[in-house]
Amino acid sequence: MAIMDFGTVRGFGGEEGIDLFFPLTQTGFKEAVKKQLKARWNPERRCWTVVPKYARTDVLGLCERIRKLLYSCAPEEWPAAVDRFGGFACATRRYEVKVGAGGIRIRLPDGHAFDYVLKKKVQAAFFDRDARAWLIPAFACGDPRISKILTRIVSEDKDIFRRALEQYEDRSIKGTLITKDTTPGDMGVNDGAKVFASHAFLSVADPHVPNKPVQAWPFKVASFEELEGEESEGPEVRLSYMDPDEGYLAVRKRQAQPEDERLPLLDLLNANAKWASKRG
Structure with missing residues (x-):
């Protein structure tokens, strides 16, 4: 890292x-x-x-x-641009945009039309083969083609995310959140909270959900009940799939945080085969 x-x-x-x-x-x-x-x-x-x-x-x-x-080494107006856009992050794995003091890093899907634009039209753009990303120094970010590229990335990123989540709106899943080596609080799980899950978690808790290129699956904790007894593996929770637009903003906000400051995703070991899903 x-x-x-x-x-x-x-x-x-x-x-x-x-x-x-x-x-x-x-x-x-x-x-x-x-x-x-x-x-x-x-x-x-x-x-x-x-x-x-x-x-x-x-x-x-x-x-x-x-x-x-x-x-x-940057244009005079660049620090203000970083203050404004430095916290932006994409909600899907198909794209990456990082705005920083040095310029902008852009990662596109292989074969995207803007690969050609960056290669042939933006002379200062540099393709980092290891990161599979385009690096555009701050002095070149004023090129009007860059703003068009960023606008389209935001639009496509949101569209892909919405299409991944919209069919699960008004649905929820319920089961025991297994917390053997941690606590619900460590994962940010409490009544009414926003939590995020990996697809590995859903492959057990809601196995019919296909693996989509989203950075995380956003939920709201609709109910939370601590279970007593030595055999309890953790609390019983009901997680409601978030509205696609609200979820998009929530995932973007999470991705903009430094990695070591993000709450962990609910993962494979936090679920068992007894989870159930339903409408509402």
Whole structure:
């Protein structure tokens, strides 16, 4: 997992050294990290490595210095754009959009029409073969084609998510939430709460639901009852499928959170074959 993610620039590692990956088109930033942070080229990993102690800072300080260097290489209006759109995230696995201090990272389905546009029309766009994503530096994000691409991604992402969930609106599932190694509170499960499940959970709790490319399946906890006794595996809960539009916003909000701050998804081990589904 990246310890810093600025859209086109990501860092991996720790106090012993941070590997920075960014597109060759960000030449201004490359020169800045070489000069000001003593970065060295790592030919094996094909990245620039910064050792915090040589830059006379720690990891947190280095993260902030990199952010400032990226903004110094970006258009004047770019920090305001990041403040406005930096929290955006897609609700399906078919797309990825990350807006950060370095620019925008865009991942599209293979063969998408915009692959051609980015390859042939946006000269500064760089395709990262490892991440399977397009990296567009901040200085190139003012291209009007970029805003059109983002608008269409949002529309397609929402449409795919809605079509995945709309047939389950007004339905609910009920059963024992197995909590052997954790507690309901650790998973955010309490009466009236919004919770999120993986398809692995649904493959047991509601097995007729096909695997769709959504980041998470959103539910509301319609009822919650603690079961007493030594044989109890956990509380009995009823989970209502969320309205597609409300669920779309909820999943986007969850995906925008740092990974280590998200509540865990309900998963395979949290359900058994005794779950039942019904309308209402």
